[in-house]
Amino acid sequence: MDMDNIECVSTDEMLMMEDDDLINHHHHSNAFPANLFNNHQNLSKPHHKNNNNDGSNNINGALLGLTPATSVHELLECPVCTNSMYPPIHQCHNGHTLCSTCKARVQNRCPTCRQELGDIRCLALEKVAESLELPCKYQLMGCPGIFPYYSKLKHETVCDFRPYNCPYAGSECSVTGDIPYLVSHLRDDHKVDMHTGCTFNHRYVKSNPREVENATWMLTVFHCFGQYFCLHFEAFQLGTAPVYMAFLRFMGDEADARSYSYSLEVGANGRKLIWEGTPRSVRDSHRKVRDSHDGLIIQRNMALFFSGGDRKELKLRVTGRIWKEQHSPDSGVCIPNVSQ
Numbered sequence: 630m631d632m633d634n635i636e637c638v639s640t641d642e643m644l645m646m647e648d649d650d651l652i653n654h655h656h657h658s659n660a661f662p663a664n665l666f667n668n669h670q671n672l673s674k675p676h677h678k679n680n681n682n683d684g685s686n687n688i689n690g691a692l693l694g695l696t697p698a699t700s701v702h703e704l705l706e707c708p709v710c711t712n713s714m715y716p717p718i719h720q721c722h723n724g725h726t727l728c729s730t731c732k733a734r735v736q737n738r739c740p741t742c743r744q745e746l747g748d749i750r751c752l753a754l755e756k757v758a759e760s761l762e763l764p765c766k767y768q769l770m771g772c773p774g775i776f777p778y779y780s781k782l783k784h785e786t787v788c789d790f791r792p793y794n795c796p797y798a799g800s801e802c803s804v805t806g807d808i809p810y811l812v813s814h815l816r817d818d819h820k821v822d823m824h825t826g827c828t829f830n831h832r833y834v835k836s837n838p839r840e841v842e843n844a845t846w847m848l849t850v851f852h853c854f855g856q857y858f859c860l861h862f863e864a865f866q867l868g869t870a871p872v873y874m875a876f877l878r879f880m881g882d883e884a885d886a887r888s889y890s891y892s893l894e895v896g897a898n899g900r901k902l903i904w905e906g907t908p909r910s911v912r913d914s915h916r917k918v919r920d921s922h923d924g925l926i927i928q929r930n931m932a933l934f935f936s937g938g939d940r941k942e943l944k945l946r947v948t949g950r951i952w953k954e955q956h957s958p959d960s961g962v963c964i965p966n967v968s969q
């Protein structure tokens with residue numbers, strides 16, 4: 630047994646929880662490299678692309694876009710926000726198009742010509758879009774998929790090659806990337822502890838466990854079986870009861886997460902709580918896993934009992950183990966979701 634002894638003191642870790650589900654997906658709409666469209670009617674002259682996503686320079690970009698002959702996919706790019714347009718696509722009296730999100734924001738003025746916008750749909754462009762088939766925007770990351778224009782977006786939200794969100798909980802972090810990138814990001818930018826090995830012995834110490842601890846959380850990354858796992862530990866309010874929770878997330882997709890199991894143990898004074906489970910994928914947000922109670926939950930009273938002493942200090946020793954399952958379990962595994 631090689632167990633490394635880690636001590637983590639979490640007294641300063643009182644950052645606000647974020648809502649993981651609200652993390653922005655800041656993907657640029659650079660989905661359609663021009664050279665991929667040679668088999669569609671590509672009237673392309675020099676490729677004008679307004680790469681500006683913040684809206685500040687869009688008017689210029691839109692005017693440039695008026696110079697003749699752009700390819701079909703460029704026509705389907707909203708000149709204001711540069712995202713792909715989906716029905717209803719709108720246009721002004723002069724024929725300038727824009728997406729419905731932007732239409733709602735421009736107060737009835739065409740951003741291109743400043744004329745009144747009105748309420749005109751551009752059915753022709755919507756129909757053209759319908760006839761297109763486009764590669765997934767993660768093609769360069771390895772996705773071979775080609776999709777009808779209107780189902781492409783849906784695919785991209787579940788594409789296996791899409792980047793992962795940063796698994797760090799507790800601060801706004803919009804970083805996305807592949808797993809190796811996120812591992813170095815966690816280490817370098819979030820100063821997360823990294824440990825190698827499939828067993829661990831982790832100590833959580835908190836000096837004033839009676840405070841409101843809704844915002845306390847900790848993250849440690851484990852590296853074993855050539856994979857990375859995030860061990861989360863946090864305090865939160867479950868109904869009216871303060872609890873501590875520890876759970877593991879797998880840095881990869883859910884299908885691969887199912888090849889692993891883990892156990893967590895905490896106890897003292899002849900009592901012990903044991904949790905055994907399958908790590909959740911980091912595709913599931915930290916908040917989602919927490920709210921589904923998919924991990925070791927320790928009532929505060931029990932946690933203080935395990936801490937020994939005068940109950941003024943939280944001192945929990947969590948031991949754990951990760952192992953690889955011999956055979957892959959059924960694909961129809963159901964993930965508990967008991968949140969109220």
Ligand SMILES: [Zn+2]
Pocket residue numbers: 707708709710711712727728729730731732
């Ligand atoms: Zn737009």
Ligand SMILES: [Zn+2]
Pocket residue numbers: 721722723724725739740741742743744
């Ligand atoms: Zn206009």
Ligand SMILES: [Zn+2]
Pocket residue numbers: 765766767768772773774784785788789790
């Ligand atoms: Zn894809």
Ligand SMILES: [Zn+2]
Pocket residue numbers: 795796797802803804814818819
């Ligand atoms: Zn981050």
